[in-house]
Amino acid sequence: METVYRFKLIPSIRQAETMASWLGMLRGMVNYNLADRIDSYSQGFIQGNFCSLRFKAEACPLTCSVVRSASNGHPWKQNKPTLRRRKPKLDQPFNPRRSAYEMQSSGLPGLKQSRPWYQAVNADVLQQALRHLDTAFNQFFQGKSGFPQFKRRNDFNSFEFKPKTVKVNGNHIMLPTLGEMRFFKSRDIPNSWEIRTVTVTQKADGWYASLLLRDDSVPEKPKKAVAELQSVNGVDRGITKIAAMADGTVELNPHIGKRYQRRLGIRQRRLSRKKKGSANRAKVRQRVARLHQKIRRVRTDFQWKLARRIARSADLIGFEDLNIKGMKQRCKPKQDPQTGRYIQNGQTAKTALNKAISDASWYSLRVKTEHQARKLGNWVVDAPAHHSSQECSECHYISPGNRVGEKFICESCGHHEDADVDAAVVIADRARVKIGQPNLPMVSREVTPKPELTGCKESSLALVGEPGNRPGNPERTAATVQLSLFELVSGESPSISLCG
Numbered sequence: 001m002e003t004v005y006r007f008k009l010i011p012s013i014r015q016a017e018t019m020a021s022w023l024g025m026l027r028g029m030v031n032y033n034l035a036d037r038i039d040s041y042s043q044g045f046i047q048g049n050f051c052s053l054r055f056k057a058e059a060c061p062l063t064c065s066v067v068r069s070a071s072n073g074h075p076w077k078q079n080k081p082t083l084r085r086r087k088p089k090l091d092q093p094f095n096p097r098r099s100a101y102e103m104q105s106s107g108l109p110g111l112k113q114s115r116p117w118y119q120a121v122n123a124d125v126l127q128q129a130l131r132h133l134d135t136a137f138n139q140f141f142q143g144k145s146g147f148p149q150f151k152r153r154n155d156f157n158s159f160e161f162k163p164k165t166v167k168v169n170g171n172h173i174m175l176p177t178l179g180e181m182r183f184f185k186s187r188d189i190p191n192s193w194e195i196r197t198v199t200v201t202q203k204a205d206g207w208y209a210s211l212l213l214r215d216d217s218v219p220e221k222p223k224k225a226v227a228e229l230q231s232v233n234g235v236d237r238g239i240t241k242i243a244a245m246a247d248g249t250v251e252l253n254p255h256i257g258k259r260y261q262r263r264l265g266i267r268q269r270r271l272s273r274k275k276k277g278s279a280n281r282a283k284v285r286q287r288v289a290r291l292h293q294k295i296r297r298v299r300t301d302f303q304w305k306l307a308r309r310i311a312r313s314a315d316l317i318g319f320e321d322l323n324i325k326g327m328k329q330r331c332k333p334k335q336d337p338q339t340g341r342y343i344q345n346g347q348t349a350k351t352a353l354n355k356a357i358s359d360a361s362w363y364s365l366r367v368k369t370e371h372q373a374r375k376l377g378n379w380v381v382d383a384p385a386h387h388s389s390q391e392c393s394e395c396h397y398i399s400p401g402n403r404v405g406e407k408f409i410c411e412s413c414g415h416h417e418d419a420d421v422d423a424a425v426v427i428a429d430r431a432r433v434k435i436g437q438p439n440l441p442m443v444s445r446e447v448t449p450k451p452e453l454t455g456c457k458e459s460s461l462a463l464v465g466e467p468g469n470r471p472g473n474p475e476r477t478a479a480t481v482q483l484s485l486f487e488l489v490s491g492e493s494p495s496i497s498l499c500g
C-alpha cells in the first residue's frame with residue numbers, strides 16, 4: 001500500500017536560497033526541453049522518421065538530427081551490451097533508438113558543460129524533472145490531459161528526489177546535495193514503511209516535503225463485490241446546499257471563497273497600488289498569497305470532512321454526472337436583428353453563478369469522496385443527471401411542474417419532499433440500476449437535528465486591522481444570513497455545520 005505524508009521543512013537560509021535557485025534553473029531546463037519536444041513533434045508531421053522525404057532514408061545521427069519527439073541529446077543507445085542499463089526483454093528485440101526521455105536525459109551532461117551552474121543541482125532532481133515532462137506528454141497522447149504548457153515562475157514550485165535517496169532521522173531529514181534539514185515532525189513515520197519519492201514544494205508560507213511511503217506487506221482494501229453491497233446513497237450537489245443526500249441530510253454551502261472575497265479584494269487593491277519592484281510590493285504580495293493559501297486550506301478541510309461523511313454513509317454512493325465545464329460556459333452573444341448591435345445576453349448574472357460553481361468545487365468533492373470510499377472498499381459511481389430534479393422518487397413521473405422552488409410536490413401521486421433530497425433519491429436509484437442491482441436497499445432516513453450555530457470566524461471584526469476599512473456589523477455574518485434565507489424558503493431547519 002502507498003500513502004503520502006507531508007511535513008513542513010525548516011531550511012536554513014542558505015538551504016532555502018539553494019532550493020529557490022534550483023527551481024529557477026529547473027524551470028529553464030524544462031521549458032527548453034519542452035520547446036525542443038514541440039519543435040521535433042511538429043517537424044515529425046512533415047518529415048516522419050525520415051531524414052529525407054525524397055529517398056525515405058531513415059534519420060541517423062551521422063547525417064541529420066531529426067528524430068521524432070526530441071532532438072536534444074543523443075538519439076542512439078550505445079550498442080555494447082555491457083553498457084546497457086536495463087536487461088533486454090526476451091520477447092522484444094533490442095531497440096537501439098532512445099526514447100524521447102532518454103534522449104533529453106542524455107543531453108544533461110552537455111548542459112552542465114555549457115552552463116556550469118547546473119552542476120549545483122542534484123542529478124536525480126534534473127532527471128526527475130525531465131521524467132515529469134515525459135509523463136505530461138504521455139498523458140496528452142493518451143487523452144488524459146491537455147497539451148503541456150510552458151511554466152511560469154508561479155506554476156513551477158516543486159522538485160522531486162528519486163526513491164530511496166532521502167533518509168529521515170528523528171526530526172531531521174537528509175536530502176541529497178542539500179544536506180540535513182530540520183522539519184516539523186507532525187506525525188510519526190511507521191518503521192516498516194519505505195520512503196519512496198520525496199517531493200519538495202515551495203508554498204506561500206514556506207517549504208514542504210511530501211514523502212511517498214510504501215509497504216508491500218500492507219494490502220490495499222479490496223473493493224467490495226457487487227453482491228456484498230448493502231445500501232445505496234445518492235448525492236445531489238448544488239449552490240445553496242452543497243450536498244443533499246438520499247438519507248435526508250443536507251449540507252449547506254459554506255461559500256468559503258465568498259466569505260473571504262472582501263478581505264482578498266482589499267489586499268489585492270493594496271497590492272495594485274504598490275510600486276513595481278519595491279520591497280513593500282513584495283510584502284503585500286506575500287500577504288495576498290497567504291490569504292489564497294488560507295482560503296484553499298479552509299475549503300479543503302471542509303471538503304475532506306464532508307467527503308468522509310458521505311463515503312461512510314453507504315456502500316454505494318451515486319453522484320449525478322455533471323458537465324461542470326459546460327455549465328460554466330459563457331452565454332452566446334446576442335445581436336439585435338434590425339440594428340445588428342449587441343444586446344444584453346445575461347452574461348453578467350451568469351458570471352456570478354459561474355463564480356459560485358467554482359467556489360463550491362463540486363468536482364473535487366467527488367474526487368475526495370472517491371478517495372475516502374476506496375479506503376473502505378465502497379463504490380462511487382456517476383449516475384445520469386438528466387431531469388433528476390424533476391422526477392418523482394416514488395412514482396418516477398417527470399414534470400417541471402413537480403418542483404415549486406425548494407419544495408417537491410409530485411403532480412401525479414402527491415409525494416412531497418425537499419426538492420434536492422428528492423433529486424438525491426432519484427440519483428441513488430439510477431446509481432443502483434447502473435451497477436445492475438435495482439433492488440439494493442436505500443440508505444435509512446435520518447431525523448434531521450436542530451442546527452447548532454457555531455458562528456463563523458470570518459466576521460467584519462477581522463477586517464478592522466486592514467487600512468481603509470470600516471468596521472461592519474459583526475453580528476450579521478454570512479452564516480446567519482445564509483440560515484435565515486434557508487429557513488425563509490424551505491420553512492424547516494436543515495442539519496448544518498456552516499463553518500465546516
Ligand SMILES: [Zn+2]
Nearest residue numbers: 392395410413
Ligand atoms: Zn409521484
